[in-house]
Amino acid sequence: MEQHLLSDQSRKFIDDLRLYLFSSGKNDHEINEIAEELEMHLIEAEMHGKSIEKIVGSSPKEYMINISNEMKTDYRQWAKYVPLIVISAMSFLILEDLLQGTLSYSILEIMGTVLFSLMFMGGVFIAFRYVASNQVSRLKEFLIMLLPIMISMIFFVVLIVVDSIYKTPVIDFNWFGSIVIGLIALSFVVLFSIWAKTAVMLVILIALHLPAFILSFTSFGEVPQLIIGMVITYILIGLYLFWELKKLKGKK
Amino acid sequence: MSQTQMLKGILDGCLLAIIQGKECYGYEMAERLSEYGFDAVSEGTIYPLLMRMQREGLVTSVRKDSTAGPKRKYYSLTEKGNQELKDFLTRWNQLEKSVNSIIKQETEGKGVENGTTSTIRSE
Numbered sequence: 106m107e108q109h110l111l112s113d114q115s116r117k118f119i120d121d122l123r124l125y126l127f128s129s130g131k132n133d134h135e136i137n138e139i140a141e142e143l144e145m146h147l148i149e150a151e152m153h154g155k156s157i158e159k160i161v162g163s164s165p166k167e168y169m170i171n172i173s174n175e176m177k178t179d180y181r182q183w184a185k186y187v188p189l190i191v192i193s194a195m196s197f198l199i200l201e202d203l204l205q206g207t208l209s210y211s212i213l214e215i216m217g218t219v220l221f222s223l224m225f226m227g228g229v230f231i232a233f234r235y236v237a238s239n240q241v242s243r244l245k246e247f248l249i250m251l252l253p254i255m256i257s258m259i260f261f262v263v264l265i266v267v268d269s270i271y272k273t274p275v276i277d278f279n280w281f282g283s284i285v286i287g288l289i290a291l292s293f294v295v296l297f298s299i300w301a302k303t304a305v306m307l308v309i310l311i312a313l314h315l316p317a318f319i320l321s322f323t324s325f326g327e328v329p330q331l332i333i334g335m336v337i338t339y340i341l342i343g344l345y346l347f348w349e350l351k352k353l354k355g356k357k
Numbered sequence: 358m359s360q361t362q363m364l365k366g367i368l369d370g371c372l373l374a375i376i377q378g379k380e381c382y383g384y385e386m387a388e389r390l391s392e393y394g395f396d397a398v399s400e401g402t403i404y405p406l407l408m409r410m411q412r413e414g415l416v417t418s419v420r421k422d423s424t425a426g427p428k429r430k431y432y433s434l435t436e437k438g439n440q441e442l443k444d445f446l447t448r449w450n451q452l453e454k455s456v457n458s459i460i461k462q463e464t465e466g467k468g469v470e471n472g473t474t475s476t477i478r479s480e
Binding site: 138139141142143145146149150155158159160161162163168171172174175176 | 400401
């Protein structure tokens with residue numbers, strides 16, 4: 106069997122195409138089909154010494170749009186993904202709260218959090234589509250991905266402020282209820298991590314809370330605990346990102 | 358106007374004709390098009406067209422192992438695709454006749470010097 110490895114440029118094009126079509130809400134199966142077909146074409150073309158421009162034309166973005174236009178948006182698939190992503194994002198927040206004690210939410214908080222999750226997801230997908238179809242530098246890519254995160258963070262802060270001013274009915278959970286919800290939330294985070302094939306949510310959750318939790322059993326004062334905990338959190342997240350980056354480079 | 362722009366709509370018919378001749382896969386079609394002189398068209402252009410023709414039920418595809426290793430997607434014409442090809446040929450012949458006679462009548466002997474006259478077939 107003849108094996109030919111795609112050039113970096115072609116590999117990147119196929120990856121970008123997948124990301125673009127996925128964040129445009131296309132069907133997974135159809136995405137795989139066209140991506141594989143194009144990959145075969147690129148492999149064969151490269152073996153014959155053709156450049157990628159000969160295949161996708163001078164504008165990869167235009168070509169991606171052409172393909173996207175021929176594919177139907179799969180709303181049924183999205184009916185599955187959107188709740189999964191929204192609930193996972195909310196689970197993340199619930200688990201954070203649970204470590205501070207029993208759960209208690211105002212109606213405004215619950216509604217705001219759902220809106221926040223939807224906004225966050227929408228923003229990230231728009232950013233995905235942009236970086237996948239436009240040739241941008243690594244730095245610009247990072248900054249563009251940061252944008253929806255910043256915007257939804259600001260929204261979240263505003264939500265907390267508004268919630269403290271306007272009082273809406275509050276739902277309190279006892280210890281038992283809190284733990285049950287916590288377990289459900291945890292299983293969603295795990296499920297999401299398996300589905301998305303990334304441990305990023307679990308790592309951040311552990312990095313944020315485990316150090317403080319363990320430190321609370323030590324004899325350090327409150328301020329040293331806070332500082333040491335924060336340093337460990339940054340080191341853990343830094344180590345994880347470094348490891349992910351190395352894995353990504355190793356693949357190439 | 359570029360060749361690609363002029364080709365829009367015509368390429369569909371060309372692909373149908375190529376597929377009718379012999380069941381084939383994407384890369385093969387691109388090669389055939391280029392052999393026939395359509396080398397200004399970027400090869401990937403055929404895939405959005407194939408996707409649409411498949412959705413409209415003009416072609417069907419089947420994945421087969423190839424001698425080179427990877428599985429290839431082979432396309433063939435459906436009954437509907439055959440009919441579409443016939444319709445295309447009728448439309449094309451009409452179009453070709455009209456365009457040729459316009460060019461012949463309107464530019465003949467008027468000293469068109471950009472070389473296009475040499476490609477006009479006289480009837």
